[in-house]
Amino acid sequence: MLEVNNLSLQMQNQNLLEDINFTLNRGETLCIIGESGSGKTTLLRSLLGLMPLSLGSVRLNGQVYQSPEKTQTGLPSTQMVMQDPIAALNPRQKIKLSIAESLYRSSLKASELDQAIKQALKDVELPEEIENRYPSQISLGQAQRVCIARAIVAKPDILFFDEPLSALDAIIQKQIAHLLDRLKKQNELSYIFITHDLGFARHYADKILLLNHGKVEEYQDVSLFFKGPESAYGQELLKAAYILGSLPQKKTKENRAA
Numbered sequence: 001m002l003e004v005n006n007l008s009l010q011m012q013n014q015n016l017l018e019d020i021n022f023t024l025n026r027g028e029t030l031c032i033i034g035e036s037g038s039g040k041t042t043l044l045r046s047l048l049g050l051m052p053l054s055l056g057s058v059r060l061n062g063q064v065y066q067s068p069e070k071t072q073t074g075l076p077s078t079q080m081v082m083q084d085p086i087a088a089l090n091p092r093q094k095i096k097l098s099i100a101e102s103l104y105r106s107s108l109k110a111s112e113l114d115q116a117i118k119q120a121l122k123d124v125e126l127p128e129e130i131e132n133r134y135p136s137q138i139s140l141g142q143a144q145r146v147c148i149a150r151a152i153v154a155k156p157d158i159l160f161f162d163e164p165l166s167a168l169d170a171i172i173q174k175q176i177a178h179l180l181d182r183l184k185k186q187n188e189l190s191y192i193f194i195t196h197d198l199g200f201a202r203h204y205a206d207k208i209l210l211l212n213h214g215k216v217e218e219y220q221d222v223s224l225f226f227k228g229p230e231s232a233y234g235q236e237l238l239k240a241a242y243i244l245g246s247l248p249q250k251k252t253k254e255n256r257a258a
């Protein structure tokens, strides 16, 4: 579905991204990991056409959307969920309007729009009455659910997430991670996550893309990566995560289902 070929990005004579290649199929989750400054956000921004490519291409269902000759802002059938849900919502708008904005291109009648918003809130397990509140009148966890509702209401094929759980406490993180997993299975969605949380990546990813100084250190099936990364950088990263306790010891069938 999504194909990234030889993507490179230079800015101010610096190689911010170099020769990035990966694919994402329907129903797959890719986690982009790597230390701070490795180029994760830059990669996401270049996929979305917010930064121009120097080389390479981004294709969606066979069609080129980004290349040095062509920069299209926003890929069709994609939506984005950011790290800070409160900052992502307009404080002066009721939740209902924030969700409705995702459908501004659709030709839905008012009653259908209303129904789609109610269904999206139900899908993210929020009470219907939240639609009439302002962002300041809901919790952080509820706000992130609203942002997810706003993303899924447009019925995308791919959702991009930039650290969507990092602003939340552990219990809410777990609830939202489960919600995202359920929505993915129900709607056959594909996900691309930027995350520093290797425990999350091990649990939810199908594939791992490890970046270091704008280059791919590893692009691996999740189980192979966590069994033993091939690169010295990958090994060092996992070692640090085990020492700091940010990576639980073993992924088993039982705890994957938990």
Ligand SMILES: Nc1ncnc2c1ncn2[C@@H]1O[C@H](COP(=O)(O)OP(=O)(O)OP(=O)(O)O)[C@@H](O)[C@H]1O
Binding pocket: 011, 012, 016, 034, 035, 036, 037, 038, 039, 040, 041, 042, 043
């Ligand atoms: N518009 C820009 N012009 C020049 N350099 C940039 C630009 N945007 C990002 N960079 C540089 O690109 C590098 C990668 O930044 P990026 O934000 O992609 O890293 P990251 O892996 O997402 O980091 P973090 O995990 O801290 O969010 C950094 O050195 C940054 O300073």
